[in-house]
Amino acid sequence: xxxxxxxxxxxxxxxxxxxxxxxxxxxxxxxxxxxxxxxxxxxxxxxxxxxxxxxxxxxxxxxxxxxxxxxxxxxxxxxxxxxxxxxxxxxxxxxxxxxxxxxxxxxxxxxxxxxxxxxxxxxxxxxxxxxxxxxxxxxxxxxxxxxxxxxxxxxxxxxxxxxxxxxxxxxxxxxxxxxxxxxxxxxxxxxxxxxxxxxxxxxxxxxxxxxxxxxxxxxxxxxxxxxxxxxxxxxxxxxxxxxxxxxxxxxxxxxxxxxxxxxxxxxxxxxxxxxxxxxxxxxxxxxxxxxxxxxxxxxxxxxxxxxxxxxxxxxxxxxxxxxxxxxxxxxxxxxxxxxxxxxxxxxxxxxxxxxxxxxxxxxxxxxxxxxxxxxxxxxxxxxxxxxxxxxxxxxxxxxxxxxxxxxxxxxxxxxxxxxxxxxxxxxxxxxxxxxxxxxxxxxxxxxxxxxxxxxxxxxxxxxxxxxxxxxxxxxxxxxxxxxxxxxxxxxxxxxxxxxxxxxxxxxxxxxxxxxxxxxxxxxxxxxxxxxxxxxxxxxxxxxxxxxxxxxxxxxxxxxxxxxxxxxxxxxxxxxxxxxxxxxxxxxxxxxxxxxxxxxxxxx
Amino acid sequence: xxxxxxxxxxxxxxxxxxxxxxxxxxxxxxxxxxxxxxxxxxxxxxxxxxxxxxxxxxxxxxxxxxxxxxxxxxxxxxxxxxxxxxxxxxxxxxxxxxxxxxxxxxxxxxxxxxxxxxxxxxxxxxxxxxxxxxxxxxxxxxxxxxxxxxxxxxxxxxxxxxxxxxxxxxxxxxxxxxxxxxxxxxxxxxxxxxxxxxxxxxxxxxxxxxxxxxxxxxxxxxxxxxxxxxxxxxxxxxxxxxxxxxxxxxxxxxxxxxxxxxxxxxxxxxxxxxxxxxxxxxxxxxxxxxxxxxxxxxxxxxxxxxxxxxxxxxxxxxxxxxxxxxxxxxxxxxxxxxxxxxxxxxxxxxxxxxxxxxxxxxxxxxxxxxxxxxxxxxxxxxx
Numbered sequence: 012x013x014x015x016x017x018x019x020x021x022x023x024x025x026x027x028x029x030x031x032x033x034x035x036x037x038x039x040x041x042x043x044x045x046x047x048x049x050x051x052x053x054x055x056x057x058x059x060x061x062x063x064x065x066x067x068x069x070x071x072x073x074x075x076x077x078x079x080x081x082x083x084x085x086x087x088x089x090x091x092x093x094x095x096x097x098x099x100x101x102x103x104x105x106x107x108x109x110x111x112x113x114x115x116x117x118x119x120x121x122x123x124x125x126x127x128x129x130x131x132x133x134x135x136x137x138x139x140x141x142x143x144x145x146x147x148x149x150x151x152x153x154x155x156x157x158x159x160x161x162x163x164x165x166x167x168x169x170x171x172x173x174x175x176x177x178x179x180x181x182x183x184x185x186x187x188x189x190x191x192x193x194x195x196x197x198x199x200x201x202x203x204x205x206x207x208x209x210x211x212x213x214x215x216x217x218x219x220x221x222x223x224x225x226x227x228x229x230x231x232x233x234x235x236x237x238x239x240x241x242x243x244x245x246x247x248x249x250x251x252x253x254x255x256x257x258x259x260x261x262x263x264x265x266x267x268x269x270x271x272x273x274x275x276x277x278x279x280x281x282x283x284x285x286x287x288x289x290x291x292x293x294x295x296x297x298x299x300x301x302x303x304x305x306x307x308x309x310x311x312x313x314x315x316x317x318x319x320x321x322x323x324x325x326x327x328x329x330x331x332x333x334x335x336x337x338x339x340x341x342x343x344x345x346x347x348x349x350x351x352x353x354x355x356x357x358x359x360x361x362x363x364x365x366x367x368x369x370x371x372x373x374x375x376x377x378x379x380x381x382x383x384x385x386x387x388x389x390x391x392x393x394x395x396x397x398x399x400x401x402x403x404x405x406x407x408x409x410x411x412x413x414x415x416x417x418x419x420x421x422x423x424x425x426x427x428x429x430x431x432x433x434x435x436x437x438x439x440x441x442x443x444x445x446x447x448x449x450x451x452x453x454x455x456x457x458x459x460x461x462x463x464x465x466x467x468x469x470x471x472x473x474x475x476x477x478x479x480x481x482x483x484x485x486x487x488x489x490x491x492x493x494x495x496x497x498x499x500x501x502x503x504x505x506x507x508x509x510x511x512x513x514x515x516x517x518x519x520x521x522x523x524x525x526x527x528x529x530x531x532x533x534x535x536x537x538x539x540x541x542x543x544x545x546x547x548x549x550x551x552x553x554x555x556x557x558x559x560x561x562x563x564x565x566x567x568x569x570x571x572x573x574x575x576x577x578x579x580x581x582x583x584x585x586x587x588x589x590x591x592x593x594x595x596x597x598x599x600x601x602x603x604x605x606x607x608x609x610x611x612x613x614x
Numbered sequence: 615x616x617x618x619x620x621x622x623x624x625x626x627x628x629x630x631x632x633x634x635x636x637x638x639x640x641x642x643x644x645x646x647x648x649x650x651x652x653x654x655x656x657x658x659x660x661x662x663x664x665x666x667x668x669x670x671x672x673x674x675x676x677x678x679x680x681x682x683x684x685x686x687x688x689x690x691x692x693x694x695x696x697x698x699x700x701x702x703x704x705x706x707x708x709x710x711x712x713x714x715x716x717x718x719x720x721x722x723x724x725x726x727x728x729x730x731x732x733x734x735x736x737x738x739x740x741x742x743x744x745x746x747x748x749x750x751x752x753x754x755x756x757x758x759x760x761x762x763x764x765x766x767x768x769x770x771x772x773x774x775x776x777x778x779x780x781x782x783x784x785x786x787x788x789x790x791x792x793x794x795x796x797x798x799x800x801x802x803x804x805x806x807x808x809x810x811x812x813x814x815x816x817x818x819x820x821x822x823x824x825x826x827x828x829x830x831x832x833x834x835x836x837x838x839x840x841x842x843x844x845x846x847x848x849x850x851x852x853x854x855x856x857x858x859x860x861x862x863x864x865x866x867x868x869x870x871x872x873x874x875x876x877x878x879x880x881x882x883x884x885x886x887x888x889x890x891x892x893x894x895x896x897x898x899x900x901x902x903x904x905x906x907x908x909x910x911x912x913x914x915x916x917x918x919x920x921x922x923x924x925x926x927x928x929x930x931x932x933x934x935x936x937x938x939x940x941x942x943x944x945x946x947x948x949x950x951x952x953x954x955x956x957x958x959x960x961x962x963x964x965x966x967x968x969x970x971x972x973x974x975x976x977x978x979x980x981x982x983x984x985x986x987x988x989x990x991x992x993x994x995x996x997x
Contacts, residue, residue, distance in 0.1 A: 028902070075957070121643065143668060144665070144667070147665060147666065147667065151665070169681065170732070170733055173730070173732045174730075174733050176736065177728060177730050177733065177735065177737075178668075179726050180728060181666045181727055181737045181739070182662055182666075185639070186682075207732065272629040296902065314852050315853060320854065320855065320901055320902055321853070321854050323851070323852060323853055323854070323855070324853035324854050326851070327851045328853075344842075345841070345842055347839050347873075348840075348842060348872070348875075349840065349872040349873040352777075352841045352871070352941070353839075353873070353903065354871040355855050356776050356777045356855060356871060356872075356899075357776070357871070357941050358901060358902060359986050360941060360984075360986050360987045361942075361943040361966070361982070361984050361986050361987065362942075362964060362966075363942055363943035363944075363962060363964070363984060363987055364943060364944065364963050364964065365963070365964060366963075367648050367942070367943070368964045368966075437966075438964050438965035438966040438967075439965060452791060537965060540895060564688065575911035582807045597773055
């Protein structure tokens with residue numbers, strides 16, 4: 012462990028559920044750059060049961076590549092090494108949220124837990140639709156790492172909170188780790204009952220009291236609860252995971268849950284560029300979605316949608332048909348099922364051939380699509396806030412905001428950042444672009460970026476002490492500019508002229524082009540190139556200025572370029588299998604998603 | 615270069631097997647160090663707190679919130695620790711000049727576990743549910759973990775499967791096929807197999823599995839199953855690979871995977887060698903942090919394993935000469951010997967760059983494979 016943040020070499024790791032990844036950042040010619048990377052299976056399981064083994068293996072790869080040594084002969088970290096780490100191994104941080112009203116305080120609690128980097132196992136509320144005995148049974152069967160208890164504005168409801176506390180006393184929920192350890196509870200509800208809650212829960216649980224998450228209905232302050240979760244995470248969760256107490260001694264700052272770190276870096280990007288963005292990290296067990304929209308940050312995690320451990324849950328939730336719809340060759344349902352099951356039971360294997368790769372990327376689309384849907388349902392204005400009366404509502408009582416609608420407007424989404432193996436490790440960047448476009452269905456003009464080698468978590472934790480370094484490496488080495496997707500919102504008939512564009516290309520030539528509806532086309536434009544473009548959409552289609560309204564804009568290139576997607580939004584694929592496969596092959600060929608010789612075999 | 619960690623499943627003919635048998639909550643151990651146990655011996659027990667029923671006495675008696683403290687003192691007829699029967703009076707209150715009575719009656723039997731002088735509710739706790747842990751394998755208690763359980767040791771064969779469903783069971787091993795690639799069909803299973811652990815070859819059909827369950831076969835060990843057969847057997851889809859609690863008559867262990875895959879010859883030969891012996895099996899599979907694989911334990915006397923093969927620990931090192939098995943792709947299941955570990959990432963068929971190894975197949979052909987797609991085969995057993 013080093014003692015100063017004034018340094019020129021930084022070692023960072025992320026201990027994931029499947030792999031541990033190490034990166035080395037070094038000052039090169041006056042600026043900090045990525046100089047090496049290593050990866051090895053995470054070793055939280057037997058026979059090793061010590062995460063440091065996997066970390067060492069990953070760090071050794073960095074040593075081999077760079078010739079710089081960080082480990083002593085007995086495998087410890089050398090003195091003076093500046094080292095930071097994130098972690099999601101061991102299933103990450105698992106929280107149960109208890110609130111009063113599901114769509115008000117309980118939802119705020121859920122957002123706080125997710126923002127802290129946790130997986131929310133369940134949200135229990137008075138009006139969650141379950142009978143009392145079902146809630147009690149659920150409390151007894153869940154083994155959370157901690158409970159976040161919220162509810163009641165300050166001066167508001169007390170009885171329901173006391174009731175819930177008394178239920179915990181009798182239900183005696185047990186922590187995931189450690190027989191005989193007290194389950195941590197964070198109370199972030201009505202301040203007027205803090206003492207009563209302490210009296211009821213203080214002996215039986217490891218209780219921490221923080222400020223109310225909803226002091227009034229119109230204010231949501233998740234920060235104190237998030238900090239409380241973080242502190243408890245280190246003290247009560249990390250200390251029980253195999254090898255972590257020792258790993259914690261190696262790091263120069265607290266180990267941060269991986270999703271919290273990725274969230275931090277997404278916020279940094281959005282703030283630095285003043286944009287609306289969505290980030291995604293489909294991992295082996297979970298898929299995280301991050302959004303920064305009009306300055307509002309939200310993170311959600313779909314706990315059981317993942318690409319290896321949870322791949323069959325994607326199958327279960329999406330259904331066979333939704334996965335098959337992205338596959339351009341004929342595949343029997345039985346075969347698809349067996350493939351996914353075999354991936355589930357051998358999660359660390361990788362697709363060795365195109366057929367396997369196409370199936371995994373199809374699953375990736377569905378995992379992110381489902382996760383984004385869940386995200387949108389939480390990305391809503393605060394519920395419970397009453398609108399002021401206005402002329403239009405004379406004669407009616409003040410109504411609650413129609414807060415069912417998400418505030419995330421795809422037409423105003425400026426950027427999508429893809430992280431996680433399925434995005435970062437796709438053999439062709441255009442595959443990542445295709446997967447992100449199909450999963451998120453961006454509208455209007457949207458930049459696409461990829462975390463090149465999955466180092467956003469590392470940069471996120473580093474940003475806590477050296478945001479300057481994190482931002483530089485992010486821009487120079489981490490984020491790959493894939494290109495820009497131009498996709499009109501709305502539907503039209505196949506074959507009509509969906510978009511006409513005029514642009515002056517970098518070589519001085521003028522591009523005048525019309526794109527028929529129902530197609531995907533690629534126009535190469537380099538990574539650092541931007542061009543001015545005038546877009547005229549079909550009368551029923553909207554690229555950002557309204558239906559049929561022309562848009563003058565500047566678009567950026569990337570390693571792939573400009574992708575014109577006129578398939579319509581929402582995207583509707585043909586129901587007939589043969590017709591659908593034909594279209595997929597056409598689109599994939601047009602973009603170069605897979606080699607022509609492979610796609611021609613399927614045609 | 616760091617250790618190239620490639621987890622493989624264990625297949626050992628002769629080894630010491632130690633099982634940690636513990637309660638889910640603190641309790642008491644029932645055996646002591648040195649005791650000989652059999653699979654059904656109860657080695658520890660605890661009382662799992664019974665569930666509870668909430669009675670809203672305040673609402674029953676029409677008490678205002680501000681009156682609850684007084685009400686608990688004056689109108690409640692029970693206190694914490696009292697045992698009540700369904701229909702017993704919990705609290706009563708006279709009103710309307712003493713002419714009317716409101717009562718709160720116990721809706722269920724149990725013990726008064728909690729009374730709130732804030733909300734006016736009370737909790738009636740059902741009797742505790744006894745939880746017992748059995749030995750699961752025959753052997754000797756070598757360590758007692760106070761209030762938790764014990765560690766039991768035995769000598770015998772140990773085989774891990776790749777995936778299973780159903781919990782712990784035991785029975786006599788019977789082989790129903792003549793080769794590891796033979797399909798286990800319905801006609802091979804009869805009522806004489808009740809209570810046994812049956813061994814198939816490659817695939818078990820859905821009909822065979824259903825018949826086994828109907829005939830109360832304790833367990834089946836096969837190479838593989840089609841996913842839809844398993845879904846039909848269970849009645850639902852498995853989403854996440856955490857199993858072992860399914861309510862099924864027959865525990866199922868697959869040694870290879872999904873689809874039609876022959877059992878490894880040496881696994882089959884090992885099980886065949888010990889046909890007639892008692893086996894303890896568990897289908898529990900957790901493919902998350904803390905991986906648990908299904909297992910087969912065949913306790914033996916040293917004389918049973920002539921000739922005794924040296925059971926070396928499965929090496930976790932991939933190095934030239936190591937025998938591996940390919941676990942994904944067109945060559946799934948094939949054995950090979952490591953020829954070379956490439957020090958840098960190389961491009962594979964999908965254009966992906968990854969760590970690769972070069973292996974030599976049995977026919978002498980060389981293949982370049984992703985390192986992630988092989989598993990090390992344990993030494994000490996013949997192919």
